Amino acid sequence: GDSVTQMEGPVTLSEEAFLTINCTYTATGYPSLFWYVQYPGEGLQLLLKATKADDKGSNKGFEATYRKETTSFHLEKGSVQVSDSAVYFCALSRRRGSGSRLTFGEGTQLTVNP
Amino acid sequence: ETGVTQTPRHLVMGMTNKKSLKCEQHLGHNAMYWYKQSAKKPLELMFVYSLEERVENNSVPSRFSPECPNSSHLFLHLHTLQPEDSALYLCASSQENLRNEKLFFGSGTQLSVL
Numbered sequence A: 001g002d003s004v005t006q007m008e009g010p011v012t013l014s015e016e017a018f019l020t021i022n023c024t025y026t027a028t029g030y031p032s033l034f035w036y037v038q039y040p041g042e043g044l045q046l047l048l049k050a051t052k053a054d055d056k057g058s059n060k061g062f063e064a065t066y067r068k069e070t071t072s073f074h075l076e077k078g079s080v081q082v083s084d085s086a087v088y089f090c091a092l093s094r095r096r097g098s099g100s101r102l103t104f105g106e107g108t109q110l111t112v113n114p
Numbered sequence B: 001e002t003g004v005t006q007t008p009r010h011l012v013m014g015m016t017n018k019k020s021l022k023c024e025q026h027l028g029h030n031a032m033y034w035y036k037q038s039a040k041k042p043l044e045l046m047f048v049y050s051l052e053e054r055v056e057n058n059s060v061p062s063r064f065s066p067e068c069p070n071s072s073h074l075f076l077h078l079h080t081l082q083p084e085d086s087a088l089y090l091c092a093s094s095q096e097n098l099r100n101e102k103l104f105f106g107s108g109t110q111l112s113v114l
Helices: none
Strands: A003-006 A011-014 A019-021 A023-026 A032-038 A044-050 A056-059 A062-065 A075-077 A086-096 A099-104 A108-113 B004-007 B010-013 B018-025 B031-037 B044-050 B053-056 B064-070 B073-079 B087-094 B109-113
Touching (some): A003 A086, A003 A099, A011 A019, A019 A108, A023 A032, A044 A062, A099 B044, B018 B031, B018 B087, B031 B073, B044 B073
Parallel strands (some): A011 A108
Antiparallel strands (some): A003 A023, A019 A075, A032 A044, A044 A056, A086 A108, B004 B018, B031 B044, B031 B087, B087 B109
16 A cells, blocks of 8 residues: 655754654655645644656745655755744555545654754 | 635544544635545545545545535544554645645644544
8 A cells, every 4th residue: 555654763864954854655646745844732734745657846945846756755845944843744645536545654753943 | 825714723532521623624615524544554534525425435434524515614523532543634725626636634633643
């Protein structure tokens, strides 16, 4: 079946450091790939997505590129801020009938210190 | 504010209690979901209601009983729960039949079973 594997956390960085959170997936066909973010006390929010190979999703300074050859969708940001502290979830989606179903990774806790 | 509201935010219950979680979405979506979020585990999809009909169950124990009276409201009825059911329960909604595959999440109900 489909699965998503994320690098283990927690990740602790200083402000303005470079961030990489690794994500690899297992799925047949051509899934869409997502990064969701969960700030403290809140539900998940879509951060960015990519729907086909070599697509790059980007939002709020975060980027991720859909790499089919390595089945990866690593999240990167060049300079993190304290406000980026949150849990980040990688996910994939495959359509079933009229809708789509998401498979999530375990989440990676990021803490950014001033 | 994501347009998905969950109540209560926190719930403590004994193993013999009966309680219900409520979710309401104000986005005009036609699909709603219950997810379970436990520490160090991927989000688990529990139930999906699409066009008010339950289309997926994922072998959830019968002590969890969903109800979707209309496209805007979703309930999760709980009875004789176990301590391992303690988790954050997230509700989400989406618009099916569009290739946007984006879920909107509520802030969740943090459930503790004593």
